[in-house]
Amino acid sequence: MALDSPRVAYFCMEYGLDDALKTYSGGLGILAGDHLKGAHDLGLPLVGIGLKWKQGYVQQQIDEDGFQVDAFPTYHYPDDVLQDTGVEVRVTIAEDEVRCKVWKCDAFGNVPLYLLDTDLDGNPHRWTTGQLYAGPEGRRVAQEIVLGIGGVRALRALGIDVDVYHFNEGHALLAAFELAREKMEAGMTRDEALAAVREQIVFTTHTPIPQGNETHPIRRLMYLGADAGVMDAEAFRQLGGDPFNMTVGALRMSRIANGVAQLHGETANKMWDWVDGRAPILAITNGVHPGTWVDEEVDQAAQDGSDEALWAAHQANKRELIEHIEARAGVQFDENKLLIGFARRAVAYKRAMLVFEKEREIAPLLESGRLQLVFAGKAHPMDSSGKEIVRQLVEMQRRFPKAVAFITDYDMETGAKMTRGSDVWLNTPRRPKEASGTSGMKAAMNGVLNCSILDGWWPEAVRDGLNGWDIGGGFISPDPKVQDDHDRDALYDVLLGKVIPTYYDDRAGWIEMMRRSILDTREPFSVHRMLREYVEGMYARQPVEA
Missing domain, CATH: 3.40.50.2000 (Glycogen Phosphorylase B;)
Structure with a gap:
């Protein structure tokens, strides 16, 4: 029996659905893949948004001295794994217009997953979707522009209506600014737009390790175009500090947030207690896909x-x-x-x-x-x-x-x-x-x-x-x-x-x-129990005060 849930767009940097699709590095991606499979099992109106990685995450080899050697082979996928939607959207990276092709994957018992791809002939910044969690400084921000800003534009181009935007980790935060831009074009002020967007976003925080919570110099965000025409340096500073902390920004841009185990919920509340104006952090323990x-x-x-x-x-x-x-x-x-x-x-x-x-x-x-x-x-x-x-x-x-x-x-x-x-x-x-x-x-x-x-x-x-x-x-x-x-x-x-x-x-x-x-x-500890808690405690829940 399908759960009565709002329509959800789930954003994540990585997805582990099957070894035939090299779009994951580890636990975060495996969780995201199980989320999409569980949503399919339960009939949830949910779609995934991610990136099509040309070379995926590092392929580990071991040399004769026992050291890890990093390899990055290029992957090509058959039509039964990835389908060409025929849709392209555009984002701006460092003042360059970048085309993003949209692929669809529903081959592994999952709800539709839409993957954005910049590896197109003649495209500036075509290596943006080259390697997961690798590459020179600034590329991560470019990837997050494609995921967040491009992801929202892909939903619009595909004609997919969304009630709730679920950010699995802070990588997707820039989607909030694209949503605000849409509302400002409709006549809202920036403050009104950001407040309205906040009521559409839920956020899952993961690692309690400070280094795992990504930060960027505000100057880099502005140069690369992460502002979406909405934010300026002071607005970034007020939202996430300087350097800009993506987790802090996401906590302040969501109506409700969660940790991924009961103990982690306690840890996250202590860790982010100093963040004023943040969403309340619940605890929803992760689950795995039994099938x-x-x-x-x-x-x-x-x-x-x-x-x-x-x-x-x-x-x-x-x-x-x-x-x-x-x-x-x-x-x-x-x-x-x-x-x-x-x-x-x-x-x-x-x-x-x-x-x-x-x-x-x-x-x-x-x-x-x-x-x-x-x-x-x-x-x-x-x-x-x-x-x-x-x-x-x-x-x-x-x-x-x-x-x-x-x-x-x-x-x-x-x-x-x-x-x-x-x-x-x-x-x-x-x-x-x-x-x-x-x-x-x-x-x-x-x-x-x-x-x-x-x-x-x-x-x-x-x-x-x-x-x-x-x-x-x-x-x-x-x-x-x-x-x-x-x-x-x-x-x-x-x-x-x-x-x-x-x-x-x-x-x-x-x-x-x-x-x-x-x-x-x-x-x-099944993903089906986890998803029921997401629907009841996050997706269908009304905004509450922190």
């Missing part, structure tokens, strides 16, 4: 109550993962030994190396084969510290070649196989820096037991020792070393005292934990 990520046989076996069927279905997924590891990493794992998965963006706060830091305790487990670890994750091309984490993980594979594997070029296929076929899903961020963590939801729904710091979504789901494990009890310290020392000890206590003994000595207890994990999460 994309959940193995039907595992899910059915958990509901039927058969230990034998559940274990058999899990072991079949584990064998598929082991085959994938051998094909992609050249490492042969044993299906009868404990296999722990860890797949995330390579950044310091996620602490991928934490599990290796008590060498005297971990090395014998790896050398004996009693413990197997598989990792995946990319570093941003400009992030040298992230690339060093990748190098360290590759070094661990070379040091323990039968027990540690690093799968290069983390993609949706690898993510699906790891969250179905691992025995345990390890998550060790510095609390409270993890916004949500949807990979853990996918694992839990597949009976892969989470062993996680109480961050992101996990505090809402965990029943310690019953459906997974809590690492560290929610401890937070302002001193990263104190927090790391505490969490390292807690991780080893859980791993050595609970996870390994249960896996090898209590198979019936382990399977019961798998069943609880599935039944506890399959509905509460």
Whole structure:
């Protein structure tokens, strides 16, 4: 039954719908893709707006010294993936008129996604949609002009009526200025137009990491044309400060906003408490698309109550993962030994190396084969510290070649196989820096037991020792070393005292934990529950005072 929802245009810089369409880098894009699939399942009147990336995000390769090498192949798509709408719109970048071709994708069980493309012969700034999250200074602003200003113009050219504009992260903020420009052309003053636009916009904020909340010099915004003929330098300064903070601007230009887990809602409200005139920030916990990520046989076996069927279905997924590891990493794992998965963006706060830091305790487990670890994750091309984490993980594979594997070029296929076929899903961020963590939801729904710091979504789901494990009890310290020392000890206590003994000595207890994990999460953390909350709490909700 379709939900009664206003008509929504969902703006995002990236979308992960399928590996056949290279328009995503990681969790933000996968969430956006699941949002569009869930909207299709529920019959929501929603369309997506994004960019057609010529070379997508970085393709990760590893050189002989273990360092990440960044490759950017050019992608071409068949007609059954992208359809030419025949529509072009124009935007202005640095006083140049830039044509934006509009493509449509509805090939993956999703509501229509419209992607703007500047890679046209004779087009100035044709590389604007070249690479996701890469390129020289200023290109990000140009991309956001195409996404926001061009996105609104594409909706108009396509004849799509919209009631609510949903900005998934601050990249789409410039759409607000284009909406205001339309209202000013109809006779409103700037202040009246911006106030009217504010009531049409809802905003989802994600990362609690300050560096992840994008800023730009106002001078650059004005030079490139991000003002849309509406803003001047002082208006930018009042809205988002100087340098201009896209998240702050979006919080002030939306009627309501949300964080992506209950804990993240608390964190975001504290983080942005100083922003006067901002939208109230609710908490709507992310969800994942079951049809994309959940193995039907595992899910059915958990509901039927058969230990034998559940274990058999899990072991079949584990064998598929082991085959994938051998094909992609050249490492042969044993299906009868404990296999722990860890797949995330390579950044310091996620602490991928934490599990290796008590060498005297971990090395014998790896050398004996009693413990197997598989990792995946990319570093941003400009992030040298992230690339060093990748190098360290590759070094661990070379040091323990039968027990540690690093799968290069983390993609949706690898993510699906790891969250179905691992025995345990390890998550060790510095609390409270993890916004949500949807990979853990996918694992839990597949009976892969989470062993996680109480961050992101996990505090809402965990029943310690019953459906997974809590690492560290929610401890937070302002001193990263104190927090790391505490969490390292807690991780080893859980791993050595609970996870390994249960896996090898209590198979019936382990399977019961798998069943609880599935039944506890399959509905509460689905994208369908998430979307119902968006409709009721954001899309159909009337404006409220912060």
